[in-house]
Amino acid sequence: MSRKYHVATTVNGDEYEYLCEPQQTLLDVLRDELMLTGTKEGCGTGDCGACTVMVDGTMICSCLMLAVEAGGKKVETIEGMAKGEELHPLQRSFLELNGSQCGICTPGILIAAKALIDRNPDPTETEVRYWLAGNLCRCTGYDKIIRSVLAAAKEMRGA
Amino acid sequence: MISLKYEAPSSLGDAIALLARASGTSRVLAGGTDVIVQMETDLIEPDLVVDIKKIPELREIAVENGGFRVGAAVTGMELTDHRGFCRAWPGVVDGVKLIGSMQIKGRATMGGNLCNASPAADSVPALIAAGAVARVAGPDGTRDIPVEGIPIGPGKTSLSKGEIVVSFLFPPRPPYSGDAYLRMTPRTEMDIAVVGVGVNVTLDADGVCAAARVSLGAVAPTVLLVAEAGAALVGSRLDAPALDRLAQAAAAACRPIDDKRGTREYRIKVAGVLAKRAAALALERARQNP
Numbered sequence: 001m002s003r004k005y006h007v008a009t010t011v012n013g014d015e016y017e018y019l020c021e022p023q024q025t026l027l028d029v030l031r032d033e034l035m036l037t038g039t040k041e042g043c044g045t046g047d048c049g050a051c052t053v054m055v056d057g058t059m060i061c062s063c064l065m066l067a068v069e070a071g072g073k074k075v076e077t078i079e080g081m082a083k084g085e086e087l088h089p090l091q092r093s094f095l096e097l098n099g100s101q102c103g104i105c106t107p108g109i110l111i112a113a114k115a116l117i118d119r120n121p122d123p124t125e126t127e128v129r130y131w132l133a134g135n136l137c138r139c140t141g142y143d144k145i146i147r148s149v150l151a152a153a154k155e156m157r158g159a
Numbered sequence: 160m161i162s163l164k165y166e167a168p169s170s171l172g173d174a175i176a177l178l179a180r181a182s183g184t185s186r187v188l189a190g191g192t193d194v195i196v197q198m199e200t201d202l203i204e205p206d207l208v209v210d211i212k213k214i215p216e217l218r219e220i221a222v223e224n225g226g227f228r229v230g231a232a233v234t235g236m237e238l239t240d241h242r243g244f245c246r247a248w249p250g251v252v253d254g255v256k257l258i259g260s261m262q263i264k265g266r267a268t269m270g271g272n273l274c275n276a277s278p279a280a281d282s283v284p285a286l287i288a289a290g291a292v293a294r295v296a297g298p299d300g301t302r303d304i305p306v307e308g309i310p311i312g313p314g315k316t317s318l319s320k321g322e323i324v325v326s327f328l329f330p331p332r333p334p335y336s337g338d339a340y341l342r343m344t345p346r347t348e349m350d351i352a353v354v355g356v357g358v359n360v361t362l363d364a365d366g367v368c369a370a371a372r373v374s375l376g377a378v379a380p381t382v383l384l385v386a387e388a389g390a391a392l393v394g395s396r397l398d399a400p401a402l403d404r405l406a407q408a409a410a411a412a413c414r415p416i417d418d419k420r421g422t423r424e425y426r427i428k429v430a431g432v433l434a435k436r437a438a439a440l441a442l443e444r445a446r447q448n449p
Binding site: 002003005021022023025044045046047049052055058059060061063064065066068069112115130131133134135 | 162163164165167188190191192195196198199200208210212234236259260261262263265266348349
């Protein structure tokens with residue numbers, strides 16, 4: 001057995017401490033230790049984007065970061081997106097425009113879409129498609145996802 | 160996995176010492192987009208992982224003697240968000256932008272892309288065309304070696320035990336210089352190069368090519384620096400005959416394999432075509448950089 005590492009980190013503004021083994025990924029710890037199961041595992045090798053989270057303001061695949069690396073970082077997951085009962089405009093837009101079907105890819109896509117809009121409030125359709133190239137969806141054919149993101153961006157700009 | 164140890168030293172000396180005295184399998188962890196995949200899929204079972212991201216000199220982008228020094232553990236996202244670097248080396252940025260998704264670029268580094276030693280690594284042909292020099296630190300001291308001296312075969316580097324790539328030095332840009340990297344893939348995103356070409360040119364005041372470096376990826380066991388392809392451009396205005404000579408020299412240097420992404424013949428043909436296109440883009444950028 002590998003020794004356990006003590007890690008203190010912030011997830012969605014709350015302070016967490018956990019013990020992890022060095023080979024455990026951030027995704028493993030979020031889901032299995034912190035019980036934050038909104039973040040999904042798809043491929044586990046960084047191809048599908050289902051496990052997308054923000055770490056210190058940068059979007060990453062949580063399956064490709066060791067949990068021990070998260071010490072002192074600010075992690076943001078899908079659980080932090082709605083403010084209490086109030087959904088984020090992206091979440092409402094995905095509901096209204098059917099941007100989600102089976103739902104496995106949705107948390108990762110919402111995190112990625114929010115990261116895009118935070119950088120670029122008025123993205124073109126092409127920019128949305130390229131930005132989300134690392135988020136695979138096997139249900140929607142992407143069109144409704146793209147429309148949902150563009151509609152939410154428009155609403156957030158107050159346009 | 161029997162017993163894995165994770166260390167995140169804050170000094171280069173400590174990192175080198177950890178790696179130098181390690182027994183068993185050890186790995187340097189930068190962005191982890193290759194190393195963690197290899198661990199997750201049981202391709203490697205390291206006993207020691209040394210995370211180098213807490214070492215300051217590996218994380219900096221600095222101006223040095225009129226050029227840029229970029230830490231080996233600077234992420235793709237940090238590099239492509241750096242305006243000064245993007246202006247000076249758009250071709251290197253082309254290559255880095257093609258490394259995986261936005262999520263991957265949030266973690267992946269040029270140091271990792273180089274040391275993973277894939278012949279299809281997207282940033283490496285651009286680094287070689289740029290004439291970037293890697294600073295390598297190890298138990299016996301520090302040495303500066305051209306980037307093309309690092310990979311020696313698929314997954315293999317010339318680094319010895321305890322050595323770490325610390326940073327890359329990009330030389331100062333003379334006026335009328337431009338670089339470009341293009342790759343051929345069946346789809347536009349999230350794919351691995353069938354062929355990649357990096358071209359870096361400098362023109363004189365009359366628009367004649369004074370210097371050129373051409374590098375090819377995914378057509379040999381390592382990324383290649385093709386001196387003959389660069390020489391085909393020097394002294395020309397990158398007109399059609401010069402571009403034809405470039406394409407012939409590029410194709411002649413290819414020693415590719417057949418695989419699911421492309422046949423040998425296809426790769427050789429595409430290397431020439433892509434070299435011409437990359438040279439045309441580098442030329443356009445050079446003209447805009449008085």
